[in-house]
Amino acid sequence: MELSELKNKxxxxxARLAVIGLGYVGLPVAAMFAETGFDVLGIEIKPDRVQKINAGVSPIEGDEPGMDELLAKVVKAGKLRASDSYPALSDRDIVLIDVETPVDDHHIPRYEALKASLRSLAPVLKKGALVIIESTIAPGTMQKVALPLLEGGSGRKVNQGFxxxxxxERVMPGKLLANLRxxxxxxxxxxxxxxxAMVSLYRCIVQADLDPVDWITAELVKTVENAYRDVQIAFANEVAMICEALGGDVWKVRELVNKSPYRQMHLPGAGVGGHCIPKDPWxxxxxxxxxxxxxxxxxTSRAVNDGMPLHVVDLLEDALAEAGGSLAGARILVMGYAYLENSDDTRNSPTQALVERLSQTGASVVVHDPFVSEYQGDLLSAAQGCDAAVLMVAHTPYKTLDLAALKAVLRHPALVDGRxxxxxxxxxxxxxxxxxxxKPAALSAQPNQVSY
Ligand SMILES: NC(=O)c1ccc[n+]([C@@H]2O[C@H](COP(=O)([O-])OP(=O)(O)OC[C@H]3O[C@@H](n4cnc5c(N)ncnc54)[C@H](O)[C@@H]3O)[C@@H](O)[C@H]2O)c1
Incomplete structure (x- = not known):
């Protein structure tokens, strides 16, 4: 197929579309293309996801505006269906790949899912099809991984046979559909x-700039924009610790810093999680x-941000000491396990690091999260018998929490607010x-010990 024919289709x-990997990114992408009139086939290796999607039920459980309705609509209209069968891709003109691309403990990309999907796709790839990798990848991956696997497996040359x-993708859970548009x-x-040709495809769903570039630029832009965010958050976190030590309030400092031209200080917090920001810099x-x-x-920025849940433990120890308790042997209520407010996504959750550190100190932990099925339930019941509380995620239900009732059931009135x-x-x-x-530890400032 010539490119002009593909553009007409x-x-x-x-044009018949396929999306490989129906997760947080692939599923909304597939549903949105289906909504604009394309026939879309989703390929997913998790059988329960395939089953749910074909029943018109979204497997994404966080607060995802419009997702449930859109999926139900496009599945009912016969525009989107899911399968685990790669041979079914043989009539697809365009195949998008949205599988996970994590890094391992040594910060090396784990491309098992990406390579498996390319290896399975290549032998059934339609002549003249367009393959688009939407997953976030290290610069050089298109040239060194995707190209050889597709050329080798299909027996065709790029720009001739495919x-x-x-x-x-730039989406964030909680705003998937709105971000995509x-x-x-x-x-x-x-x-x-x-x-x-890709611009004409994405123009069907995206109402913003589409900037045509080469592979290396696209790979660089994505990984740089997330590394930028991580570095900025690390700066905000370092400033937060400076403010704590000097009796300043980082939230006020940040507000006023950002009145100075060209300053856009990010938000500090109890840690950086999710599938993307902790690994894209790597x-x-x-x-x-x-x-x-x-x-x-x-x-260094990665280390600063990874250190924040551990800093929360230090704050907790301090609060408990002031309240007459101690961390060793304490039972701690931890509010929030997802990495993001109002989401069920727990990947690289900063709370996980917090829980591990608390366990090392001899404390036990009760986790609550209204969006993560494992940790749902009545918060005040969970808090019964706990010594202190830590807020790790700014879920909406926590904003309206009856703090007096929480204080009444805790053994010490100690709270660490991570957000x-x-x-x-x-x-x-x-x-x-x-x-x-x-935040300043107490109402009075603490002068440092050096002479000026
Ligand atoms: N989650 C986000 O907010 C976000 C935002 C922007 C970019 N990204 C990037 O998008 C990519 C996907 O992220 P995600 O959050 O959707 O991941 P995810 O884990 O939610 O989804 C990936 C899906 O692919 C499936 N899969 C894995 N191997 C497969 C295979 N061989 N064949 C078919 N299906 C397979 C998995 O079962 C899973 O359902 C990643 O590269 C990520 O960095 C994610």
Whole structure:
């Protein structure tokens, strides 16, 4: 198939689409293309997901506006169906790949899912089809992994027997559909003409800029934008600890810093989680592995952000001591296990690191999370017999929590606020021993010990 024919098929919605990997990203993408009139086949290896999706039920359990209704609609209309059968891809004109791309404990990309999907796709790939990797990948992956696997497995050459692109996703759980529509995208093609064909495809769902580029630029933009976010959050976290030590309030400091031109200080907090931000900086770093580029800022920022749940434990120890308790042998209520407010996504949850550290100190932990099925239930019942509480995620139900009722069931009125959710002045006035990220420990400042 010539590219001009593919473009015509896109414009007439006759192009048959497939999405491999129906997770947080692939499922909304598949549903949105189906809504605009394309026939979409989803390939997913988890049988329970396939079953749920074919019943029109979204497996994403967090608060995801519009997702349940959209999925039910497109499945009922026969525009989207899920399967675990790769041979069913043989009539697909366009195949998007949205599988997970984590890193291991040594920060090396784990491409098992990506390689498996490419290996299974290649032998059944339709002649002239367009394959687009939407997963986040280390710079160089298109050239070194995707291209050889597809050429080798299909027996065809890129730009002759098939076309290949990289169009990384920018969505965030909680806003998946809105993000897909409204956020701009970089569209990296194997040639400028392929990028142009990709632009006409994404124009069907995206109402923002679509910037045609080459592969390496697309790979770099995605990993750099997430590394940027991680570095900025690390800066905010370091400033938060400076403020705590000096009796300043990082939230006030940040507000006023951001009045200065060109300053956009990020939000500090109890840790950075999710599938993307903790690993995408490592994907970027992997892209220059062995090339002699001295990386200092990116690894340091990762360390700062990974240290935040441990800092929460220090704050808790301090609060408990002031309240007359101690951490060893204490039972701690931890509010929030997802990595993001109002989401069920627990990947790389900062709470996991907190729980591990608490266990090492001899404390036991009761976790509550209204969005994570394992930890749902009545919060006050969970709090019974606990010594203190830690807020790790700013889920909406925690905003309206009856703090007086919580205080009444805790053994000590000690609370650590990891997300600046509560009014520290009001809590202290109500008798809480309060600690918060970036908040002064007590009402008086603590001068440091050096002479000026
Ligand atoms: N989650 C986000 O907010 C987000 C945002 C932007 C980009 N991304 C990137 O998008 C990609 C996907 O992320 P996600 O959060 O959707 O991951 P996910 O784990 O939610 O979804 C991946 C899906 O792919 C399936 N899968 C794995 N191997 C497969 C195979 N061989 N064949 C078919 N299906 C297979 C898994 O079972 C899973 O359902 C990642 O590269 C991620 O970095 C994610």
């Amino acid at each position: 896109i414009e007439s919605r006759e 076309y290949l692109g990289n169009c990384p 409204s956020l701009s995208r970089v569209v990296g093609g194997s040639t400028p003409q392929v990028a142009e 994907l970027l770093a992997y892209g220059v592995e062995g090339l002699g580029v001295p990386l200092r800022l990116i690894p 600046n959710l509560y009014d520290s002045t009001a809590l202290r006035a109500a008798g809480w021993v309060y600690r918060g990220i970036g």
